[in-house]
Amino acid sequence: MSDERLVPGQRIEIYTLENRIDSGGMGVVWKATKPDQSLVAIKFPNLQHAQDTRFQELVRREAAAQLNLRHPNIVPAEDVLEYNGLPAIVFTYIDGPNLEQEIYGANKILDQGKPLALPRALHIAAQVLDALDYAHQNCYVHRDVKSSNILLNRNTDDAFLTDFGIVLNVAVQRVTRAGTISGSVPYMSPEQITNPMSVNLRTDVYSFGVVLYEMITGTLPFRVEAGETTDPDFLIKEKHLKSEPVPPSQINSAIPVELDRIVMQALEKTPDRRFLGCAQFLRSLSAVEIVEKPKPRVMWNASLQPTPVPLPAPVPSRRRWRLPPLGQFSDRLPWLLFGAAGILLFLLGILYFLRKG
Numbered sequence: 001m002s003d004e005r006l007v008p009g010q011r012i013e014i015y016t017l018e019n020r021i022d023s024g025g026m027g028v029v030w031k032a033t034k035p036d037q038s039l040v041a042i043k044f045p046n047l048q049h050a051q052d053t054r055f056q057e058l059v060r061r062e063a064a065a066q067l068n069l070r071h072p073n074i075v076p077a078e079d080v081l082e083y084n085g086l087p088a089i090v091f092t093y094i095d096g097p098n099l100e101q102e103i104y105g106a107n108k109i110l111d112q113g114k115p116l117a118l119p120r121a122l123h124i125a126a127q128v129l130d131a132l133d134y135a136h137q138n139c140y141v142h143r144d145v146k147s148s149n150i151l152l153n154r155n156t157d158d159a160f161l162t163d164f165g166i167v168l169n170v171a172v173q174r175v176t177r178a179g180t181i182s183g184s185v186p187y188m189s190p191e192q193i194t195n196p197m198s199v200n201l202r203t204d205v206y207s208f209g210v211v212l213y214e215m216i217t218g219t220l221p222f223r224v225e226a227g228e229t230t231d232p233d234f235l236i237k238e239k240h241l242k243s244e245p246v247p248p249s250q251i252n253s254a255i256p257v258e259l260d261r262i263v264m265q266a267l268e269k270t271p272d273r274r275f276l277g278c279a280q281f282l283r284s285l286s287a288v289e290i291v292e293k294p295k296p297r298v299m300w301n302a303s304l305q306p307t308p309v310p311l312p313a314p315v316p317s318r319r320r321w322r323l324p325p326l327g328q329f330s331d332r333l334p335w336l337l338f339g340a341a342g343i344l345l346f347l348l349g350i351l352y353f354l355r356k357g
């Protein structure tokens with residue numbers, strides 16, 4: 001059965017399909033409802049690879065890892081369905097964007113995202129590092145840590161790690177071809193590129209260093225620049241192996257020097273120079289102080305004078321003088337009459353004295 005045969009409204013066991021959320025390399029993710037109307041996300045394996053024994057091994061490993069790992073910041077697997085001989089994993093539905101969508105919005109092609117506010121970036125980082133540390137303690141190396149594999153609950157802003165599609169169980173001998181599977185190029189550690197059989201948990205430290213870089217700068221540490229025409233994957237792999245990333249504070253001046261140092265340590269080329277593991281990475285991040293820059297005090301000087309607001313243009317008047325309005329004139333009339341009578345009396349008095357004299 002091909003993926004196109006999954007349609008909205010279709011019943012699969014107790015689940016009713018709603019709509020397709022995403023289709024990636026490993027399969028297709030559908031939103032679905034349970035009989036109690038609660039939501040789930042079902043990840044169906046890509047049946048085009050159903051006969052490939054390596055692919056079969058990967059989907060079985062993913063299902064086993066997701067069922068084994070129970071952590072508040074790992075998307076919980078609720079059920080595993082048998083779908084054309086392969087497992088389809090039923091996850092609790094996380095209502096919100098993945099971290100890649102949150103950083104880049106619709107702009108992913110331009111590779112110019114918007115950095116998250118630092119306290120929020122550190123909050124998300126703490127949750128994902130704790131989830132990774134838990135997976136490592138249980139002998140799982142994720143190997144595909146990237147922003148689209150971190151889901152955000154839009155109501156609580158809690159972060160959830162998902163997609164253990166190429167997880168490596170280091171407790172099991174690496175005798176299979178699946179041991180050589182690599183992650184996504186922009187997040188790949190140097191050892192994933194040169195010697196994938198050798199990777200250990202520090203590969204996740206490196207890849208999460210790339211995610212942290214993205215969260216605080218809004219861009220990737222290694223990317224194709226304008227004018228670079230070589231094969232993009234080859235170019236980015238070369239940069240992982242040979243180039244130093246631009247320190248994040250040169251892109252976002254709000255980044256304190258300790259955070260710069262932490263990101264650069266996670267992105268060290270040699271695994272031994274990185275953090276020992278995600279717990280140590282998390283401890284270093286917890287010590288970072290985000291000091292809100294004080295708002296600049298406004299000092300009075302000539303250059304800060306308010307911009308004059310232009311007055312409305314005067315309405316040209318044809319008359320320079322006007323009669324007072326009728327109300328004003330009539331108010332003054334009694335006083336005018338009283339004054340005139342006084343002057344008249346004064347003049348009559350003078351006339352009387354002149355005649356007498």
Ligand SMILES: Nc1ncnc2c1ncn2[C@@H]1O[C@H](COP(=O)(O)OP(=O)(O)OP(=O)(O)O)[C@@H](O)[C@H]1O
Nearest residue numbers: 022024025026027029041091092093094098148163
């Ligand atoms: N539980 C979930 N709730 C909501 N959305 C989910 C859930 N699981 C996966 N998704 C969505 O589907 C996308 C792909 O999921 P996932 O990474 O597990 O599949 P994938 O086939 O391995 O993808 P890719 O190959 O691109 O990494 C996620 O980025 C997310 O947007």
Ligand SMILES: [Mg+2]
Nearest residue numbers: 024148149163
């Ligand atoms: Mg994925």
